[in-house]
Each structure stands twice: as C-alpha cells, then as structure tokens.
Amino acid sequence: MAFGKGCHLHLIDGSAFIFRAYHALPPLTRKSDGLPIGAVSGFCNMLWKYIEDAKGSDAPTHAAVIFDKGSHTFRNDLYDLYKANREEMPEELRPQIPLTREATKAFNIACEEMAGYEADDIIATLARQAREAGGRVTIISSDKDLMQLVGGGVEMFDAMKNRAIGPEEVEAKFGVGPERVIDVQALAGDSVDNIPGAPGIGVKTAALLINEYGDLETLLARAGEIKQPKRRQTLIEKADQIRLSKQLVTLDEQTPLEFTLDDLELREPEPEQLMEFLNQMEFRTLTRRVAEKFGVEPPPVIETVAAPAASSSSATKEPEPETEQVPFDPDSYVCIRDAEELAKWLDEARAKGWVAVDTETTSLDEMKAEFVGVSLSIEPGKAAYIPLGHTSGEGDLFGGAERVEGQMDLEEALSLLKPVLEDDAILKIGQNMKYDFKIFARHGIRVAPIDDTMLMSYAMFSGLHGHGMDALSDRYLNHQPIPIKELIGSGKSQITFDKVDIAKATRYAAEDADITLRLWQMFKPRLHREQVTTVYETLERPLVPVLADMEMAGVKVETAVLSRMSNAFAQKMAQLEDEIGKIAGQPFNVGSPKQLGEILFDQMGVEGGKKGKTGAYGTGADVLEDVTTMEDTNPEAAKLAARVLDWRQISKLKSTYTDALQTHVNAETGRVHTSYVISGANTGRLASTDPNLQNIPVRSEEGRRIREAFVAGPGMKIVSLDYSQIELRILAHVADLPEMREAFKEGLDIHAATASEMFDVPLEKMTPEIRRQAKAINFGVIYGISGFGLARNLRIPRAEAQGFIDRYFERFPGIRKYMDDTVAFAKEHKFVQTLFGRKIHTPDIVSKGPAAGFAKRAAINAPIQGAAADIIRRAMVRMPAAIEGLPATMLLQVHDELIFEVEEKAVDKLIDAARATMEGSAEPSVKLSVPLVVDAGQGASWAAAH
DNA sequence: AACTTCACG
DNA sequence: GACGTACGTGAAGTTC
Known part of the structure; x- marks a missing residue:
C-alpha cells in the first residue's frame, strides 16, 4: 500500500x-x-x-x-x-x-x-x-x-x-x-x-x-x-x-x-523467524508468549550447561567448542583489491558493531615496520585480506623492489579504514593490539575502542598457558594456524612479508583475523564467568594506548657516552684476560663456564662439585666468591676467581648494555624504543624487551654510570618517581601486620623497625648488620621464605636462619596465617588472587616433588607482587589525564618506578600530579590500611634522577 | 635450542 | 626420611 x-x-x-x-x-x-x-x-x-x-x-x-x-x-x-x-x-x-x-x-x-x-x-x-x-x-x-x-x-x-x-x-x-x-x-x-x-x-x-x-x-x-x-x-x-x-x-x-x-508498511511478524531469534537469545517467557499468541508450538529449549559459579579453568585442553564450529576454509577468504569491495566490508563492520583487525608488516619492530596488508573478519569463517605493500624482486641501493599489481593504494585504503578504526561505536578486535595500534598510530590513526584476545586470555588464564595466537587457536579452537615459517622461512634465508605471494598471504593473514574473531566470541562471555571482567577492563585493556604512547615516545640515549664506556671496558677486559691467562698457565675463553670450570676444579684442584644435568661445573658468581676466600689454601685459584668476577661484570656491562643499547637507537627518532609485554609476567608485572629497559644496572657503581647515557632533551629533565617499599606495604595490609602498619604510618625505616621488633633492639641502637638481616628476612617473606634460602642468602647456618624465621612468625603472627591461608586457597581453587581481583593460576600446587615447593612459594608471592603491579598499572592508566596540559611525557616503567621527560619549568608540577596519581591509585577499589609513599628525583639523566 | 650467567625489581 | 628451595623477568654468550 x-x-x-x-x-x-x-x-x-x-x-x-x-x-x-x-x-x-x-x-x-x-x-x-x-x-x-x-x-x-x-x-x-x-x-x-x-x-x-x-x-x-x-x-x-x-x-x-x-x-x-x-x-x-x-x-x-x-x-x-x-x-x-x-x-x-x-x-x-x-x-x-x-x-x-x-x-x-x-x-x-x-x-x-x-x-x-x-x-x-x-x-x-x-x-x-x-x-x-x-x-x-x-x-x-x-x-x-x-x-x-x-x-x-x-x-x-x-x-x-x-x-x-x-x-x-x-x-x-x-x-x-x-x-x-x-x-x-x-x-x-x-x-x-x-x-x-x-x-x-x-x-x-x-x-x-x-x-x-x-x-x-x-x-x-x-x-x-x-x-x-x-x-x-x-x-x-x-x-x-x-x-x-x-x-x-x-x-x-x-x-x-x-x-x-x-x-x-506494517507487516505481521513471521512467527517462526521471530521465535527462532527469541529462542536463540534464550528468552523463555517471551518465546512462550509469542508461541501462544500465534498458536504454534514453541521451539525446543536450547540445552544449556549451567556455568559453574566458581572458576572452571583447568590446565587440560578445553572441550569448549560445544556448538558446531564453522569450519576453517582458507579458500573462502577474500582478497580486497579495490575501494568498492573494501567499502562493502566496512559497511558490514558498521552494521555488526565490531570487526577483527590484523596488520601484516615488514618488521616485528613497530617503529620500523611498514604496512604490507591489513586483514579483517566480521564473523567466524568470513575474513578478508587487503594487500597494500607487496613487492617483488630484490630491489637495490637505488630503488626499492617493484610493487606488485592489483593492490589498493595505501593512503586510499587507510582513509577508508580510518573512520571505522576510530568510530567509537565499532569495536576493533585484535590479538596483541598494541602492535597494530602503533602501526596505525604512525599513520595518524588512533584505533579505539579495542578488545584484545591476548589480554583476555591473560586475564583469565595467567599461569595456565601462554597467550600467543597459535597456542590459543590450538587450545580453544582446536585448529592449527598456517605457520608463518611456511611463508617467510626461517633463519638466514628468512624473507619479509612484503615478498610473500598475495594469494598465500591472503590465506595466512585472513586466517589470523578469523581466528582472532572466533577467540573473541568465545572469550568475551567467559570473562564474566571467570569473574575477571573488571581486571581486563581496568588493568589490561586501557594499558594498550598508554604503553603504545610510551614506547613510541622512546627515551633519548647518548651513544657517544656508551661508546666511550665500551672502549674503556674493552681495554680493561683485555687486561684481565691477559692476567687470567697467566694465572691459569694458558690462555682460554674466559666467557666459557665449561673451560673455566675445568681449569678451576680439574687443573687447579679447587674442591667443589659438579651440578646440573649437563654435568658441567657450576661457576656462578656465588661459587666464584667462595673460591676467592681460599687465599690460604689455594691463593692462585682465589686470585683467578676474583679476576674472572671482575671480567664477568665488565663483560656483562659491555655486551648487554653499552654495546647492545647503541644498536637499539632508532635511526629516525634518535631514541630507544622498548616494547612492553603486557602479558609477559604471570603476576601482572610488565616485561620489557628489545631492549629490556627494566634491568639497566644500578646496584654497582660501575654499572650505574650507564644510566648517565639516558638523558632528557634540551630544556628538559628526567623525573623518576618510585613507590617506596610497595610490596612490604601490601604485605602489611593483606597479612594484617599491625606493627608493620604502624611503622609505615609513622614513616619509619621499615627494615630497622622490623629488626627492632625481632631482636628487641631499640631503634636508636640499631646496627647496620642487624638491619641487613632483618631486610633479608623481610624480602624472604615476600618470596615464600625457607630456612635454606635465607641461610644461603645471609651465609649463616641453616639452623640459625630457621631460628630467625620462627622468631619472625612469632612476632608477626599474621604472616603465618597469610601464608597458610594463601596456600590453602591455592590448593582449593588452583589459583590465587590479588586485592584487585587479578587471578594467577597455580596448577602445580597439587603436584608432587619439587614442583610443589615452587608452586607454593609462587602462590605466596603472587598476590603481593601482583597487587603492586596492579597499583602501578592503575596509576599508569590514569596518568595521561592527570598530567594533561603539562609539557611532560611518561617514558618508562620499571615495576615500581615511572620515568618522565619534562620541560624544566614544569618539573615541580609534574611531580605533584604524578605523585598524587601514584599514591592514590589503589583507590577507590581498595582502601589500603597503610599509606602508599612515592619518592621523586630529577636531573639531566636517569642517573641523576634516581 | 638448551644451558649458564647475570642485569633489574 | 629424603629432596631440593628464596619471587618475577630478558639478554648475551657458549655449547650441543
């Protein structure tokens, strides 16, 4: 009508x-x-x-x-x-x-x-x-x-x-x-x-x-x-x-x-169509009402397996795909070669409200990677690949390789993708989205909002298995993706993705998007069942853009400083090698533990055992330190060990830091761009790679000088803020230790206060030696203390160490209760939790043998280390808003420390804002019974800021 | 690729 | 009664 x-x-x-x-x-x-x-x-x-x-x-x-x-x-x-x-x-x-x-x-x-x-x-x-x-x-x-x-x-x-x-x-x-x-x-x-x-x-x-x-x-x-x-x-x-x-x-x-x-024009509902939908949604009442209304039989109720209230995760392979899974068919994947086709796919993404996205590039280093293609998936089995930068031939010094025909122009494709990738009504789903986020960001596209299957897996299954796509696909989809090696080879003959044939690339890349979408559909509802939705949404996902920005900012490193140090180290090493060769009576590779062991224990007659499965002598620093004390019995060996220790320290500094760091300076930015792995540590800590900027030396005077090469730009300062004793504060809170809580509230030296409490020594009569022992015990407790471990650390008899521990438990009875409760919880649930709800699975807690001991100590440590990690994550997520408008950039995170680069005139403001954010970041989720305290430092370099 | 060693919190 | 033991990481170099 x-x-x-x-x-x-x-x-x-x-x-x-x-x-x-x-x-x-x-x-x-x-x-x-x-x-x-x-x-x-x-x-x-x-x-x-x-x-x-x-x-x-x-x-x-x-x-x-x-x-x-x-x-x-x-x-x-x-x-x-x-x-x-x-x-x-x-x-x-x-x-x-x-x-x-x-x-x-x-x-x-x-x-x-x-x-x-x-x-x-x-x-x-x-x-x-x-x-x-x-x-x-x-x-x-x-x-x-x-x-x-x-x-x-x-x-x-x-x-x-x-x-x-x-x-x-x-x-x-x-x-x-x-x-x-x-x-x-x-x-x-x-x-x-x-x-x-x-x-x-x-x-x-x-x-x-x-x-x-x-x-x-x-x-x-x-x-x-x-x-x-x-x-x-x-x-x-x-x-x-x-x-x-x-x-x-x-x-x-x-x-x-x-x-x-x-x-x-108004039409009557089609009863079958309507009821099928209602039944799919599992609306029982409405389905019945509609059935009655139309006088038809309601469809059979979908059989549901009631989700268990507690976690159902187990280390075994999941029998998850209960419903028929759309089979994987690489031949069904579409290769998008023109704007019309791409527009069609993007319209479908708009209609759905979500799209899985994956990028293919020329490098694993996001700061160097160039686009090769983008893949999309809208529903299981339906995926497409957009080749954008495939090339053929070798290319030479004067010209790049030839561009393969039949590809969309990169800029044109990106201009079509941009409104979808930035549309806040369309969810972009990825596996390790930080990578893709950075690639797009370098082309002026801020991808949002996002979901990340890797982070979902991490929130739900930390401690159970890895979170890489191949592992997840195998485990949860029972499907083994095409190995990347089949396309690009491995080792020396490896090629970059742009050299891969487009037809093959389509099968591989579209499959990745397909897998990601399927994983997402499986994981999304399961986040609720595992009760980690809040963890995922507040501690994992929002970190993606924050870390991406830090990584892209990078930190300025003076290669000249490092280079100078490298030269000095090389000289010193050569000198030591010479000396060592003379003492040993023959030149040998000092860097070879095997050769060193044979010389020390076989030729020079040092008493000491083999260890390890390989049967090789152990020559770790602790072993060598023992040898240096043998001045009376074996003075030559003692001298040799001392030289080797010196050599090792310098060798480490040179190869891992002063040499390697220089190779990580980006040619375009002149800065070092680390990459943080959000799902790197089971406890919630980040991991830093390529290069690792979380283990830059600081403990030794020699090593600390490497931090002088980490500098601020002209007119800028490096500012470092770190949580003071955050793990002990969390311990005092979760284990309910009133004496320790009070000590923190009064702002006392916590190790001295512990020593005073344990050994009945008044604070004013505290000696460094007693304090050192108390400090070792404090840390031991966090790590799941044992008499053996403490004895070795303090180099005291085992019985004496055990006596310390007994005394500690006596004075701080909350500790024993915390440990017992935590282990019992782990045994019952196969996981432990932080104050903020992060789960860390400990499946080995039930095993027999040494593995059980490891699992037990890990279970004791995880809620403490994990809560500290949660707290700094919360601070980092809030930091961009907290320092908005200030000429400051957050550059690095080192577990309990955040490092900024700030214009000189704004240093004080930055410290005020960042400190307030860090000290308050547990709230409002958790009201700690101890204050969080943040120390701050500033200077021209990281060394000066510390 | 596995092992050893050592840098950090 | 014996066994092995501090927690969490990443990188470099050697050896197999």
Whole structure:
C-alpha cells in the first residue's frame, strides 16, 4: 500500500528504547555463554508490548524503528564538542546493539539507520514526508529534541508514561509552541548534548524572550533593547554561539534516505523467524508468549550447561567448542583489491558493531615496520585480506623492489579504514593490539575502542598457558594456524612479508583475523564467568594506548657516552684476560663456564662439585666468591676467581648494555624504543624487551654510570618517581601486620623497625648488620621464605636462619596465617588472587616433588607482587589525564618506578600530579590500611634522577 | 635450542 | 626420611 491520506506512520526511537531497557533491567546474561543480554531482553519486551498495544482502532499502517549509526554526525563537523561530554557506552551494552537490530528485523519491523545522521534526523525527514503525503505520524519517544516536530498531524507518544505529547504538552515544557522550540533550545543550550546556548539563560528565560520578540532572529537583531544589562551583553556577545546552537538543535528534515515511506508498511511478524531469534537469545517467557499468541508450538529449549559459579579453568585442553564450529576454509577468504569491495566490508563492520583487525608488516619492530596488508573478519569463517605493500624482486641501493599489481593504494585504503578504526561505536578486535595500534598510530590513526584476545586470555588464564595466537587457536579452537615459517622461512634465508605471494598471504593473514574473531566470541562471555571482567577492563585493556604512547615516545640515549664506556671496558677486559691467562698457565675463553670450570676444579684442584644435568661445573658468581676466600689454601685459584668476577661484570656491562643499547637507537627518532609485554609476567608485572629497559644496572657503581647515557632533551629533565617499599606495604595490609602498619604510618625505616621488633633492639641502637638481616628476612617473606634460602642468602647456618624465621612468625603472627591461608586457597581453587581481583593460576600446587615447593612459594608471592603491579598499572592508566596540559611525557616503567621527560619549568608540577596519581591509585577499589609513599628525583639523566 | 650467567625489581 | 628451595623477568654468550 502506498503511503497517503488515511495512513498512520509510527516511528520508534530505537536508541531511546535500548537505553531505557538497559537501565531498567538488572544485568541479565545469556545462560549458555554469559553474553550480556539484558538490554536486548527489555527491548524485545517493549517491542512486543508495543505491537500488542498498537492494535486498537488507531492502529498504524506503517512503522519503523530508527537507530543511530556511529557517533560522528554532521553536527560534529559543525561543532567538535557536540556531545563531547557523553559518557562512553557501557561495556555490557556495546555487544547488544547489533542484537537489537536483529531483534527489530525478527519482529518484521523496518529497521533504519543512516551514517552521518542521528536517528532524530531520519525521524524528522520521515515525519515531514508523511505529513506532506497527507498522513499522520506518531513518534514513540519522549525525547525533548523531537518536540520541534509536533503539530500538523505529528504527535509524540511517551511509551513509559503512556501518554500522548501534543502541542499543549510541548508548550507546557518549553513555554512556547513546537514551531519555536528550537529558538528556546538554541538559547537555553543543553548540557547533555553539550550545546552551549547562551550562558546564564535557561528554558524559562528563553521562552520569555522568544514570546516577547517573536523569534530568535528578531531577538538577536533587537538585543540592544533588552533592559537587563547582563542578559543584553550575553545576547550581543554570544550571538554566533547561539546561532550555532540553533543549527545544532535543528533536526535535518532533508536527510537523503535510501528508502521510501512505502517500504515501511506494517507487516505481521513471521512467527517462526521471530521465535527462532527469541529462542536463540534464550528468552523463555517471551518465546512462550509469542508461541501462544500465534498458536504454534514453541521451539525446543536450547540445552544449556549451567556455568559453574566458581572458576572452571583447568590446565587440560578445553572441550569448549560445544556448538558446531564453522569450519576453517582458507579458500573462502577474500582478497580486497579495490575501494568498492573494501567499502562493502566496512559497511558490514558498521552494521555488526565490531570487526577483527590484523596488520601484516615488514618488521616485528613497530617503529620500523611498514604496512604490507591489513586483514579483517566480521564473523567466524568470513575474513578478508587487503594487500597494500607487496613487492617483488630484490630491489637495490637505488630503488626499492617493484610493487606488485592489483593492490589498493595505501593512503586510499587507510582513509577508508580510518573512520571505522576510530568510530567509537565499532569495536576493533585484535590479538596483541598494541602492535597494530602503533602501526596505525604512525599513520595518524588512533584505533579505539579495542578488545584484545591476548589480554583476555591473560586475564583469565595467567599461569595456565601462554597467550600467543597459535597456542590459543590450538587450545580453544582446536585448529592449527598456517605457520608463518611456511611463508617467510626461517633463519638466514628468512624473507619479509612484503615478498610473500598475495594469494598465500591472503590465506595466512585472513586466517589470523578469523581466528582472532572466533577467540573473541568465545572469550568475551567467559570473562564474566571467570569473574575477571573488571581486571581486563581496568588493568589490561586501557594499558594498550598508554604503553603504545610510551614506547613510541622512546627515551633519548647518548651513544657517544656508551661508546666511550665500551672502549674503556674493552681495554680493561683485555687486561684481565691477559692476567687470567697467566694465572691459569694458558690462555682460554674466559666467557666459557665449561673451560673455566675445568681449569678451576680439574687443573687447579679447587674442591667443589659438579651440578646440573649437563654435568658441567657450576661457576656462578656465588661459587666464584667462595673460591676467592681460599687465599690460604689455594691463593692462585682465589686470585683467578676474583679476576674472572671482575671480567664477568665488565663483560656483562659491555655486551648487554653499552654495546647492545647503541644498536637499539632508532635511526629516525634518535631514541630507544622498548616494547612492553603486557602479558609477559604471570603476576601482572610488565616485561620489557628489545631492549629490556627494566634491568639497566644500578646496584654497582660501575654499572650505574650507564644510566648517565639516558638523558632528557634540551630544556628538559628526567623525573623518576618510585613507590617506596610497595610490596612490604601490601604485605602489611593483606597479612594484617599491625606493627608493620604502624611503622609505615609513622614513616619509619621499615627494615630497622622490623629488626627492632625481632631482636628487641631499640631503634636508636640499631646496627647496620642487624638491619641487613632483618631486610633479608623481610624480602624472604615476600618470596615464600625457607630456612635454606635465607641461610644461603645471609651465609649463616641453616639452623640459625630457621631460628630467625620462627622468631619472625612469632612476632608477626599474621604472616603465618597469610601464608597458610594463601596456600590453602591455592590448593582449593588452583589459583590465587590479588586485592584487585587479578587471578594467577597455580596448577602445580597439587603436584608432587619439587614442583610443589615452587608452586607454593609462587602462590605466596603472587598476590603481593601482583597487587603492586596492579597499583602501578592503575596509576599508569590514569596518568595521561592527570598530567594533561603539562609539557611532560611518561617514558618508562620499571615495576615500581615511572620515568618522565619534562620541560624544566614544569618539573615541580609534574611531580605533584604524578605523585598524587601514584599514591592514590589503589583507590577507590581498595582502601589500603597503610599509606602508599612515592619518592621523586630529577636531573639531566636517569642517573641523576634516581 | 638448551644451558649458564647475570642485569633489574 | 629424603629432596631440593628464596619471587618475577630478558639478554648475551657458549655449547650441543
């Protein structure tokens, strides 16, 4: 039926329905997999009720549900702060948005949206068209922004209050008729949508003014006549802002729609289609109601395996894929070679609200990597690869290799990808997203929002297995991906990805995106079941952009300083080698523990045993140190050991630091860019690689000088802030040690205070030796103390060490309870937890033999080390906002320390802001019973800042 | 690739 | 009664 006179169009504001449903209902989840489903449930119930209610005498002939699409509209182009203070869409809600589209279609109601326009604009346009065609319109919404449309056959209906909104109701709200609503809104502004309006003028005053002058333009033209000086001044000065506001609140009645009113003709739901959807969502009640209504049998209820309340994770292979899995088919993957095809895929991503993304590049180093291709996946089995930088031939000094035909232009592809990658209504899913984030960031694209399957795995399964894609695919999808080696080879003959044939690359790269999407679909609901959603969302995921920015910033390193040190070290080493050769009676490779062992123990007759599976002599520093004490029995060996120790120290500094660091200086930036592995340590700590900047020497005077090469740029300073004794403070809190808590509150030297408590020595009579022993015990406790270990560390008899430990437990009874409770918890659950909910799995806790001992100590240590890691992660996530506007950059993290580069004049401000953020970062999640204290230092170099 | 050693918190 | 033991990392060099 063509739309015309006598027709009645119902327009449902879909977004309003969704939000109302979301906020009205408790957070329901789908039973079979834990998918959040509350908003969809509410949405369906509202639609059903609407259909039932709409059947009276005034029934609609045409109807549509209108949705917003994306968040960027033409209004953002007019005013970049439009809706800028909108809160992020709740995490639980995001995956439900596409489902509400599906629900609408299942109800057989037209479902419309339009990129670049708000739902309100589509509603305005349809209302105008219907009005002009002589029909009537009812807008199902109570949104005040739609009230400008009321009149001339258009009215609104508030479904919650069950009342119509006509011209009288609009006038009651705005003080003017519908035709002047936008004038009032332009003046009054709107804090929700961040429309500025005229400062100091609200709806009441606006209506007064409009009623007096007739309309907005007249008012602005005659603003000079206004008596109140403040009001007059505002209207004159802010006229532009008010006109802009009017533009923003005015709905676009000329939205270019791709459908007509006739397409919206109301249809009865198809019972089967509808029930299949409802059943899939596992809405039992509604499914039954619908079945009754249509007089058909409800479909069989989906068998659900109730999710266990506690964690169900185990070290064994998961039998997860219960439902039929779409088979992997590399031949089905699409190779995207032109803009039309890419646009098609991106539209599907928009419709779904998510897309898995993976990049292929020429290097593992994100700071050097060039784009070779991008792969996308929208649903399991459906993936595509966009080749962008494949080359052939060798290339030479004068020209790059030849570009392979049939590839999109990189810039063109990126310009199409950018709006999707930055659209906050489209979730970008990746495996190790920090890598892809950095590649895109270097091309001016900030990917957001994101999900990362590697980090999901880390949050759920830390301690159980690795989180690389191959391992996850094998374990959870029972699928072995194409090994990268098959494409690029290995070792010396390895090639870069751009040299890979496009057809092969498509099969490999698209598969990665496919796997990532499948893993995500499996992991997302499981985060809830494992109760680590908050950990993932507050401690893992938000770290991705923060770390990416730190890594991209890099730290300035003076190669000249390092080079000078290298030369000095080389000289010293040669000298020592010479001496060592003379003592040994023959030259040998000092760097070879095997040769050294044979010379020391076989030729020079030092008493000492073999160890290790290989049967080689142990020649570690502790062994050699023992040998140096044999001046009386074997003076030659003692001397040799001492020289070797010196040589080893210098060799280490040279090869690992002064030499290697220089090779890591990026040619373009002149700085060193480390890479942090978020899932690197089981406890929640980060790991730093390529190069590792978390183990730059500091303990020895010689080594510490390497930090002099880590410098600030001109006019800048290096600032270092570190948590003081954070692990002991956490121990004092979690193990409930009142004496230690008090010591921290009083700001005492904690090791001295411990010594005083243990050995009954007053603080003023403390000796360095007693304090040293107490310090060793304090650390021992954190590591899961044993008499043997403490004895070795302090080089005292085992019985004496055990005596210390007994005494410690006696004085701090909370310690023993903490240890016992933690181990018992680990045995029961096979994991331990930090204060912030991070889980660290300890499957070996039940094994027999030495592994059990390791697992036990790891279980004792993990909640402490892990909580400290959580605390600094929280600080890092908050840091960008905390130091916003300051000329400062966060550069490095070293477990309990954050390092910044700051303009000299802002050093004090930076320290204040960063310290406050760090000291307060446990809150509000955890209120510690001990204060967190942060020490700060500054200087031209890292050495000076420490 | 495994092992040893040693740098850091 | 014996066995092995501090917790968490990454990199370089040697050996197999």
